[in-house]
Amino acid sequence: xxxxxxxxxxxxxxxxxxxxxxxxxxxxxxxxxxxxxxxxxxxxxxxxxxxxxxxxxxxxxxxxxxxxxxxxxxxxxxxxxxxxxxxxxxxxxxxxxxxxxxxxxxxxxxxxxxxxxxxxxxxxxxxxxxxxxxxxxxxxxxxxxxxxxxxxxxxxxxxxxxxxxxxxxxxxxxxxxxxxxxxxxxxxxxxxxxxxxxxxxxxxxxxxxxxxxxxxxxxxxxxxxxxxxxxxxxxxxxxxxxxxxxxxxxxxxxxxxxxxxxxxxxxxxxxxxxxxxxxxxxxxxxxxxxxxxxxxxxxxxxxxxxxxxxxxxxxx
Amino acid sequence: xxxxxxxxxxxxxxxxxxxxxxxxxxxxxxxxxxxxxxxxxxxxxxxxxxxxxxxxxxxxxxxxxxxxxxxxxxxxxxxxxxxxxxxxxxxxxxxxxxxxxxxxxxxxxxxxxxxxxxxxxxxxxxxxxxxxxxxxxxxxxxxxxxxxxxxxxxxxxxxxxxxxxxxxxxxxxxxxxxxxxxxxxxxxxxxxxxxxxxxxxxxxxxxxxxxxxxxxxxxxxxxxxxxxxxxxxxxxxxxxxxxxxxxxxxxxxxxxxxxxxxxxxxxxxxxxxxxxxxxxxxxxxxxxxxxxxxxxxxxxxxxxxxxxxxxxxxxxxxxxxxxxxxxxxxxxxxxxxxxxxxxxxxxxxxxxxxxxxxxxxxxxxxxxxxxxxxxxxxxxxxxxxxxxxxxxxxxxxxxxxxxxxxxxxxxxxxxxxxxxxxxxxxxxxxxxxxxxxxxxxxxxxxxxxxxxxxxxxxxxxxxxxxxxxxxxxxxxxxxxxxxxxxxxxxxxxxxxxxxxxxxxxxxxxxxxxxxxxxxxxxxxxxxxxxxxxxxxxxxxxxxxxxxxxxxxxxxxxxxxxxxxxxxxxxxxxxxxxxxxxxxxxxxxxxxxxxxxxxxxxxxxxxxxxxxxxxxxxxxxxxxxxxxxxxxxx
Ligand SMILES: Cc1ncc(C[n+]2csc(CCOP(=O)(O)OP(=O)(O)O)c2C)c(N)n1
Ligand code: SF4
Numbered sequence: 043x044x045x046x047x048x049x050x051x052x053x054x055x056x057x058x059x060x061x062x063x064x065x066x067x068x069x070x071x072x073x074x075x076x077x078x079x080x081x082x083x084x085x086x087x088x089x090x091x092x093x094x095x096x097x098x099x100x101x102x103x104x105x106x107x108x109x110x111x112x113x114x115x116x117x118x119x120x121x122x123x124x125x126x127x128x129x130x131x132x133x134x135x136x137x138x139x140x141x142x143x144x145x146x147x148x149x150x151x152x153x154x155x156x157x158x159x160x161x162x163x164x165x166x167x168x169x170x171x172x173x174x175x176x177x178x179x180x181x182x183x184x185x186x187x188x189x190x191x192x193x194x195x196x197x198x199x200x201x202x203x204x205x206x207x208x209x210x211x212x213x214x215x216x217x218x219x220x221x222x223x224x225x226x227x228x229x230x231x232x233x234x235x236x237x238x239x240x241x242x243x244x245x246x247x248x249x250x251x252x253x254x255x256x257x258x259x260x261x262x263x264x265x266x267x268x269x270x271x272x273x274x275x276x277x278x279x280x281x282x283x284x285x286x287x288x289x290x291x292x293x294x295x296x297x298x299x300x301x302x303x304x305x306x307x308x309x310x311x312x313x314x315x316x317x318x319x320x321x322x323x324x325x326x327x328x329x330x331x332x333x334x335x336x337x338x339x340x341x342x343x344x345x346x347x348x349x350x351x352x353x354x355x356x357x358x
Numbered sequence: 359x360x361x362x363x364x365x366x367x368x369x370x371x372x373x374x375x376x377x378x379x380x381x382x383x384x385x386x387x388x389x390x391x392x393x394x395x396x397x398x399x400x401x402x403x404x405x406x407x408x409x410x411x412x413x414x415x416x417x418x419x420x421x422x423x424x425x426x427x428x429x430x431x432x433x434x435x436x437x438x439x440x441x442x443x444x445x446x447x448x449x450x451x452x453x454x455x456x457x458x459x460x461x462x463x464x465x466x467x468x469x470x471x472x473x474x475x476x477x478x479x480x481x482x483x484x485x486x487x488x489x490x491x492x493x494x495x496x497x498x499x500x501x502x503x504x505x506x507x508x509x510x511x512x513x514x515x516x517x518x519x520x521x522x523x524x525x526x527x528x529x530x531x532x533x534x535x536x537x538x539x540x541x542x543x544x545x546x547x548x549x550x551x552x553x554x555x556x557x558x559x560x561x562x563x564x565x566x567x568x569x570x571x572x573x574x575x576x577x578x579x580x581x582x583x584x585x586x587x588x589x590x591x592x593x594x595x596x597x598x599x600x601x602x603x604x605x606x607x608x609x610x611x612x613x614x615x616x617x618x619x620x621x622x623x624x625x626x627x628x629x630x631x632x633x634x635x636x637x638x639x640x641x642x643x644x645x646x647x648x649x650x651x652x653x654x655x656x657x658x659x660x661x662x663x664x665x666x667x668x669x670x671x672x673x674x675x676x677x678x679x680x681x682x683x684x685x686x687x688x689x690x691x692x693x694x695x696x697x698x699x700x701x702x703x704x705x706x707x708x709x710x711x712x713x714x715x716x717x718x719x720x721x722x723x724x725x726x727x728x729x730x731x732x733x734x735x736x737x738x739x740x741x742x743x744x745x746x747x748x749x750x751x752x753x754x755x756x757x758x759x760x761x762x763x764x765x766x767x768x769x770x771x772x773x774x775x776x777x778x779x780x781x782x783x784x785x786x787x788x789x790x791x792x793x794x795x796x797x798x799x800x801x802x803x804x805x806x807x808x809x810x811x812x813x814x815x816x817x818x819x820x821x822x823x824x825x826x827x828x829x830x831x832x833x834x835x836x837x838x839x840x841x842x843x844x845x846x847x848x849x850x851x852x853x854x855x856x857x858x859x860x861x862x863x864x865x866x867x868x869x870x871x872x873x874x875x876x877x878x879x880x881x882x883x884x885x886x887x888x889x890x891x892x893x894x895x896x897x898x899x900x901x902x903x904x905x906x907x908x909x910x911x912x913x914x915x916x917x918x919x920x921x922x923x924x925x926x927x928x929x930x931x932x933x934x935x936x937x938x939x940x941x942x943x944x945x946x947x948x949x950x951x952x953x954x955x956x957x958x959x960x961x962x963x964x965x966x967x968x969x970x971x972x973x974x975x976x977x978x979x980x981x982x983x984x985x986x987x988x989x990x991x
Contacts, residue, residue: 054835084822085820085822086819088818090666093827100824100826101826101835104822105822106819106821106822106823106824107823107825107834108669108818108824108825109824109826110662110692110827111688114659114662114689117660117662117663117666118662118663118666118669119666120652120659120666121618121620121662121663121665121669122666122669122670122818123666123670124618124663125617125618125650125668125671125672125674126670126671126672126817126818126819128819129670129818129819146658146659147655147658147659149655150654314650317638317639318638318639318650319641320646320648324646326617326648326650326667326670327670327817327818328671329646329647329648329672330645331617331790331792332615332789332792335789336786336790337752337786337788337789337790338645338647339612339613339640339642339645339647340785341784341786343643343785344609344613344782344784346642347612347642350556351600351609352598352600353388353597353598353599353600353779354389354597355388355389355390355391355595355597356389356390356548356552
């Protein structure tokens with residue numbers, strides 16, 4: 043591309059079937075802008091989603107898209123990225139998807155610190171199955187579709203991400219598109235597992251956490267002087283616990299912005315590269331496995347590699 | 359006098375060094391040119407429960423099945439003798455610890471209650487008072503030669519003479535068994551030393567073990583000679599690969615260009631991934647083989663990350679067993695829908711549920727062929743022995759890419775945990791088929807281009823493309839249009855017809871035996887070894903049978919199997935399987951219309967032995983419709 047791309051270059055020409063006014067629109071708008079500003083190569087960029095309203099995101103973005111199974115976007119993304127670490131992989135999932143059915147994978151990604159970006163569409167409900175309570179809906183709340191108030195306590199996504207080991211943890215608000223765009227850019231630039239919890243009003247099923255609700259309460263951490271960065275390794279636990287406390291600030295004032303960033307933890311790709319010398323230069327997806335249909339490992343190489351299994355029969 | 363093949367059992371507590379004895383002996387026999395096969399049976403337990411290794415070593419063939427009764431039992435402990443005394447043939451040898459003669463079976467806590475009850479009701483009738491000593495005496499009167507050794511004094515001698523630390527000495531019982539078996543089978547000391555050297559890189563351990571094995575060898579030889587001495591080998595291989603099924607598959611995957619393997623620990627699959635991890639980075643003359651091996655958080659992540667890796671272009675696989683496969687089923691459907699080449703190596707064990715985690719079975723065939731909701735094409739391959747497992751594992755990777763669909767490679771626990779000798783595989787006899795690839799695409803790319811059932815594939819990174827588990831159009835976007843649905847559905851399903859027309863039927867099913875055989879065994883998987891051995895035994899007795907081995911269940915070799923089945927009268931076709939329902943026979947009926955009415959089945963978790971299969975075939979030929987085999991502790 044000679045000219046700088048514009049956000050519309052990243053919009054697919056499919057008709058977007060989200061409900062008019064859905065918070066998801068702000069999230070894709072921020073993604074278009076972030077990708078445009080970063081001049082992202084559409085072939086080298088992959089959006090991976092789970093199932094739900096949020097799951098349709100890849101179809102609306104003109105980069106490669108993989109719309110997977112309910113809760114499984116992170117494992118798919120992990121395989122995609124580890125087989126070719128040159129790809130820029132962005133996961134989009136709902137709060138039900140990532141923290142209900144997919145919670146184990148959510149935690150595992152933090153432990154590995156794979157260089158992925160996870161954008162969570164946090165609307166406190168299961169949208170596509172018509173409004174049931176999601177894992178982020180507080181107890182006793184009764185959103186529109188619920189026949190009775192919610193009986194389960196909510197999980198705190200930001201706190202969970204910090205304690206799971208994500209090295210970049212942020213919250214955005216889908217109506218503050220420019221701010222969210224900056225978060226997405228910073229998350230992509232971060233080398234390691236990055237998580238953005240995005241407050242995403244569901245105009246159809248969530249009549250509690252509405253635009254109006256958030257507009258009155260949301261404030262930006264960076265404007266409040268919050269420094270999310272871990273200075274050095276000895277600072278990691280201290281910073282994490284400060285950020286963890288901050289994650290529980292909710293009520294009259296709801297913080298958005300980067301809570302925690304640690305650039306001192308090796309990414310999973312670096313950990314693999316420490317064992318596989320070629321890994322980052324020639325990733326698994328690009329390695330030659332045959333020469334004209336014959337395996338690159340020939341008989342001599344086989345004998346050498348697996349000599350432990352081979353017994354030379356004694357003569358005589 | 360020398361003999362052609364020896365069947366023996368090494369028994370003892372799990373974790374007590376049995377595997378060491380077995381490994382050393384296996385290498386030693388192979389070094390001497392003999393064929394070996396050894397099956398390990400163990401409880402789902404880490405230390406203490408009874409475990410045993412049943413092995414055969416042969417001077418005239420690479421053995422492929424085991425048989426009873428055995429020629430030699432070498433026991434680490436009294437429980438082993440109580441468990442296996444009934445397996446000993448006339449003229450056989452029993453190696454045991456005289457220090458344990460006073461042990462009473464009733465006081466062995468690790469023994470299964472059922473076995474204790476059986477012994478309780480049996481011993482009074484044969485005059486055994488319940489102690490090991492009286493059982494050994496009884497065995498002596500039944501034509502078994504007891505080889506009593508004083509394990510404690512052998513070890514304390516060795517402790518003094520070879521300088522073993524007192525607290526470590528109990529770890530050397532394995533060397534006593536090695537010495538005793540070597541002496542009785544006439545295995546030369548050089549070979550024992552070779553086996554020990556392979557097993558123990560640490561000089562000190564090697565020396566200690568050799569010292570003990572040697573002293574036992576001379577003690578046993580001077581008293582008993584080498585009554586089970588094997589004749590000189592006539593097999594004629596200059597070298598042998600000695601490996602478990604798990605290891606054979608791992609080696610094959612590396613040859614086959616595997617670049618990504620994910621797994622969640624489960625018996626008996628996990629060893630394969632361990633071996634892969636050990637060989638994750640191999641660099642040779644002009645080639646590099648680097649495999650990312652990822653232990654995931656569960657099987658859902660295992661299969662789905664393998665699918666992701668395949669989308670990026672890596673040859674990709676995962677390995678699991680029943681409970682794990684169940685979790686992978688949803689992902690398998692996604693791979694089918696999205697035409698993703700991914701291999702699942704499926705190590706069958708006893709089910710349902712966690713069933714018998716460390717025992718063998720073949721009860722997941724139907725579950726593999728029909729797994730996951732909806733309809734989608736898949737390839738299902740089942741391996742019968744180590745050599746097949748090797749070449750099938752390479753083919754699995756090839757078929758996955760050629761036909762752009764998931765491949766399930768079925769192995770069973772018997773094969774996975776059995777160590778066998780096989781000719782060293784030659785990678786240049788295998789091929790790599792990556793299927794239809796386009797490479798970098800300029801302009802618009804249709805991942806599911808409808809102009810042919812198998813669309814040219816680009817990897818993520820080479821073009822912009824979309825995938826979804828919902829029904830999709832050529833580009834990969836969701837569609838619910840009714841006509842588009844029919845077109846893409848048919849495109850997907852037609853790929854299996856193409857595979858059916860391209861993969862030779864002879865590759866998918868093999869007929870062993872004379873064209874004009876009088877009866878036919880129909881089997882698959884690890885049944886192959888016992889079936890072939892039983893066939894040759896039966897034909898020596900004048901019963902001329904054949905064996906039809908089915909190796910690919912999807913696409914099913916219908917014409918070939920139907921043709922063979924139609925040559926036999928219905929009452930002369932016998933299904934032989936490790937399950938209750940005769941699952942492969944059901945698939946045969948589904949695909950050929952021929953009902954297989956007779957069956958020989960085993961679902962005790964133990965392998966089918968040649969001798970029991972021979973007996974069962976005779977009963978079926980004389981009218982029995984269904985034989986359920988039960989031999990084996
Ligand atoms: C295994 C499985 N269980 C259930 C479903 C049904 N399902 C479809 S969407 C969805 C909820 C999605 O909610 P959320 O992740 O919060 O995303 P949203 O729709 O709110 O964006 C569920 C449960 C499914 N597709 N797969
Ligand atoms: S149901 Fe809610 S989340 Fe789903 S599209 Fe409509 S507004 Fe958006």
